[in-house]
Amino acid sequence: MTISIWRYSHLALAVSSFILLTLASVTGVILAFKPIQEKINPYRSDQFEALYLSDVIPQLRSQYPGITKLSIDANQFVQMKGTDQEGENMLVFVDPKTGNLLGKPEAPSEFFEWVTALHRSLFLHETGRFFIGLTSFLLLLITISGTVLIIQRQRGVRRFLTRIVRENFAQYYHVVLGRLSLIPIFLLALTGTYLSLARFELIDTAYILPDVDYDAIQDGPPRDATSFDIFKNTPLSEIQSVDFPFSEDVEDYYTLQLKDRALHVNQVTGEILSEVKYPVSVVLTEWSVDLHTGRTNAFWAILLALASGNILFFIYSGFAITLKRRSGRIKNNFTAEESNFIILTGSENGSTFRFAQEIYKQLLQQGKKVYACELNDFQEFPKATHIIVMTATYGLGNPPTNAAQFAIKLAARPQVRQIHYSVVGFGSHAYPDFCKFAFEVDNLLSRQDWATPLVEIHTINDKSPQEFGQWASVWAQHAGVTLDLSTDLGQDQHTCPHNFTVTEKTVLTVPLDAFRLRLRPEGPYSYASGDLLAIYPGNDHRERLYSIGKVAGEIQLSIKLHPGGLGSEYLYGLQVGDRIHGRIDANPHFHFPEKARQVVMVSNGTGIAPFLGMIDEEAGDRERYLYCGFRDQASFSLYESSIREHLNTGNLASFRLARSREGSRQYVKDLLAQDQELIVEVLKNNGVIMLCGSLAMQQDVVELLDGLCTTILGKTVSYYQSHGQILMDCY
Amino acid sequence: MKASLIKTAWLLLAFILVTPTVMQAQKAPTSKYKCMIQMTNYLGEGAYIVISLINPKGAYEKTLYVLGPDKEWYNSLKEWHKFQAKKPTNISAITGASVTGGDRAVNVLEIESSKINSGYSLRFESAVEDKKYHMKDLEVPLTTEGLAAKSEGAGYIRYVRFSPN
Incomplete structure (x- = not known):
């Protein structure tokens, strides 16, 4: 089956990464609970956002002379390192406002450490990190190709968020959830890729805080640390860490790691001794870690857990979709050259193949020589007597990918003998361009000299087994075969x-x-x-x-x-x-269309039957026009009186009769050509044209309409057919 | 009967007299030093550094501090890891975080006073994931002068300073 490059990439990427992706997702879900679990601890000060370094540093230094380092983690817990009064190492959480000790940091959980190592490197160190980085990059590509597929499916970027047509569980939720978790998964993949690149030094994150020029250090005028400008102007929330001076000596200084820069500060004068702004890559690395781990926000962490879980569902549903699609493939027993029955299929997601397969099996069981292929594989079929086209429509009334070449192939490969054809369109009324491509194929075939319609085009809404059964039974009658469709295709x-x-x-x-x-x-x-x-x-x-x-x-x-x-x-x-x-x-x-204001009814012969019923109903404010073709006046006489009556009451706006064997020997299409202004006006104003009668008449009229539509209205006739503005019931 | 009573009394007395000396022998006088490690601006993961007491014969005698929490990486500190594997000791109380390039770490080392100025030295051994391992990033003679000076490292460590605590 030919599939689009995007779908192919989406699948190929998924196949090549699903094992590691499964592992990364499972571990990812677990790891999302690490920040959530940490944030439960009551170590965060309520005052945190309001505090400045000048409120915190001098006070802590006088309270705890042994302090060597203050660091603030992603949970905004303030951790103090140094020595206590007994000279022992001390590592505690401290309230930055009061200096009260809040608790000791727990040793890192061995479980989370283990899962983290697996998530990052598969316990394979550098090699593992490479594969995980690659998986992350593949996930990024999967996300991008998936987005393109959703856009194609929804027919345009602006319709991205509109309703999704449900085909089956796996397909529906693959798309629905894909759309919902698109952003978190995209960010996970992007940040994961970025962190890997930074880890392998492919992104330069190096920066150097210049050394202090000891000769230039001033030891006066001494100021109180609470009045240092840099301390007064730096909120605690901007800080990553503060290294306290190693001794009272002026040559020892404060080192501040802020979110965007690092600097050394003279401990006597408060002067900035040296400073470096981080390169953008370092800031991006910090953001990436925040976004990838959810360490700064518990809600985001939960969202990431859900998104990771979703990836697991995508792996399952994606493969379910693929397997289903593949099951529709047909292996031919006969060649294209020797077969009498040809089934041509156009399908984007494979569901139409299952219908084709059913007909294929039935014909084969009856000893018919059948050949099935994609519309793109149209070729010479020297012994063909029947062609069945079963096709879906993709996107905005476009052909499915495996049918996109059909028009060119059809023109290039005229058949050597007369072949009866029948087109079955698959689609959903949930889309405005219902079965548009099927109509196009039908119209194309009708223009071929070698092609004769056996039955008119049939459209199947939402894979309706009843509608398909109806087509199958009509087609079988005309083709002189018996089709005994299994109950799941539900023939009446x-x-x-x-x-x-x-x-x-x-x-x-x-x-x-x-x-x-x-x-x-x-x-x-x-x-x-x-x-x-x-x-x-x-x-x-x-x-x-x-x-x-x-x-x-x-x-x-x-x-x-x-x-x-x-x-x-x-x-x-x-x-x-x-x-x-x-x-x-x-x-x-x-x-009879309920909403249309103008309706043109076109028939030949006994095709007038349904129209006689329709005009028997009150016209209301509708304008109804009737065009009928008969052999001669005598054939028409059967209906003349009732039509005259409807004309007199105004139930019928106008009536025109074409006689093919008498007078000017006209066909109904000639009358329509004469009244082309009316026809164009009706189509333009969302009116409806209804055709009932012979397939030959239908073929002529559709050809005429196609000319009018393309030259005057700038749209193909299939547009109006698929939008329900040209209705046909011919035999 | 009387004799055994006297014996018991002697034994008790012996216990009372001996026990404190035993306890004193267990807890030899120690000195505490604040030790600051300033790292170079190398690129990569946080460095694992172990500070060991080396006897006059040049052999490991005792682990004083380990910078780096994850046992998974201890084998990258090859020589020390051999010593630690041969004579496993509990190091959980003297284990802290690893240090990244450009950073510094300040920790307290507890050293038996008798070892100072007796031919012992302090070894700083360092390793970074997938980068070079330095068995002697730095070795400082455990002397009064050595502990007062600023000693330059040869690997990831730029220098080390001490101050009595």
């Missing part, structure tokens, strides 16, 4: 739960023309114009579908009588009062 059973009574049937005036049939439902069935009536005239698997027009509370069908036609002969044989059994299949994608 061939049941006839609905009963109807025939209330009207017209008699043919012209042989082999169309007739109208009215059925009264024998129950409160819920249905609308555009739904389908399924019947099984042979009491077997053979299903016939008819478009329903809901007229005066009854089901009205328009049927063309075919000689030997299973369905049409059965229905024509019915008499008023007869009962029939069937099933109403909801077909919501071809219901």
